Amino acid sequence: MTALLEVDGISRRFGGLNALKDVSFSVNKGEIVGLIGPNGAGKTTCFNVVSGVMPPTAGAIRFKGHSIVGKKPSAIVSEGLVRTFQATTVFPDATVIENVMRGAFATTSVSMLSSVFNTRAARATLAATGERCDVLLGRLQLTPYREWRAGELSYGGQRRLGVAIALAANPQLLMLDEPVAGLNPEEAAEFGRLIREIHETEGVAVLLVEHHMRLVMGLCHRIVVLDHGELIAEGVPADIRANRKVIEAYLGSEEVG
Numbered sequence: 693m694t695a696l697l698e699v700d701g702i703s704r705r706f707g708g709l710n711a712l713k714d715v716s717f718s719v720n721k722g723e724i725v726g727l728i729g730p731n732g733a734g735k736t737t738c739f740n741v742v743s744g745v746m747p748p749t750a751g752a753i754r755f756k757g758h759s760i761v762g763k764k765p766s767a768i769v770s771e772g773l774v775r776t777f778q779a780t781t782v783f784p785d786a787t788v789i790e791n792v793m794r795g796a797f798a799t800t801s802v803s804m805l806s807s808v809f810n811t812r813a814a815r816a817t818l819a820a821t822g823e824r825c826d827v828l829l830g831r832l833q834l835t836p837y838r839e840w841r842a843g844e845l846s847y848g849g850q851r852r853l854g855v856a857i858a859l860a861a862n863p864q865l866l867m868l869d870e871p872v873a874g875l876n877p878e879e880a881a882e883f884g885r886l887i888r889e890i891h892e893t894e895g896v897a898v899l900l901v902e903h904h905m906r907l908v909m910g911l912c913h914r915i916v917v918l919d920h921g922e923l924i925a926e927g928v929p930a931d932i933r934a935n936r937k938v939i940e941a942y943l944g945s946e947e948v949g
């Protein structure tokens with residue numbers, strides 16, 4: 693398998709705190725990888741560093757073989773690495789389809805859009821993008837809500853819209869930050885099915901931060917475990933579930949399995 697994302701010895705300090713210490717892992721093409729760990733383990737920091745929200749204090753990050761350290765988040769999106777956020781990031785007053793279209797043009801500047809959309813070729817591109825966005829609405833079960841204001845969607849609907857917006861940028865690696873947080877068990881299970889379907893139909897690799905262990909264990913091909921900023925285990929779900937270090941890290945906080 694070819695590594696799409698290579699995280700190579702990254703560290704991140706906040707003052708005297710080592711939020712990440714020499715963490716290395718990779719995500720291969722077509723893989724679903726889980727990033728787990730107890731509260732404060734460094735998962736969000738790792739996501740922020742990989743997606744360019746903040747630089748690492750040390751270490752290298754390569755996407756498709758090229759360094760992305762120091763690149764702006766929008767440049768990283770253009771390369772094909774797109775993330776969702778824990779909080780819903782929709783524009784509440786725009787319609788659902790407008791939100792997804794914004795995702796498709798997330799890295800295109802307004803001046804470029806206005807000059808480009810006056811040509812016939814550009815209008816064809818716009819039409820094709822609209823069709824693609826409608827396909828994504830279908831994949832995320834949002835077609836009936838196409839013309840709703842995004843703010844009118846249920847919480848679960850807004851989480852699905854966040855994924856549709858991210859997919860509209862045509863990522864090769866989709867990073868999902870706690871996608872089922874706040875959903876009830878049925879909604880969480882349904883969301884898991886959707887992620888699996890999207891992974892198959894879109895051929896996209898997925899890096900998933902999630903506390904919902906059943907979802908992580910059922911969905912991920914491989915799991916990376918952080919504790920106190922350090923990578924303590926990496927392996928297939930069955931191995932992670934039985935790993936003593938992982939069980940000890942979770943003791944008293946959550947159950948693995």
Ligand SMILES: Nc1ncnc2c1ncn2[C@@H]1O[C@H](COP(=O)(O)OP(=O)(O)OP(=O)(O)O)[C@@H](O)[C@H]1O
Pocket residue numbers: 706709711729730731732733734735736737738
């Ligand atoms: N901007 C920041 N400034 C200072 N400390 C921070 C900052 N962001 C995170 N930290 C600290 O870094 C450590 C790792 O936090 P992080 O949010 O990455 O963990 P996490 O695994 O995502 O936790 P959770 O599961 O609770 O979201 C924690 O001790 C946290 O308090």
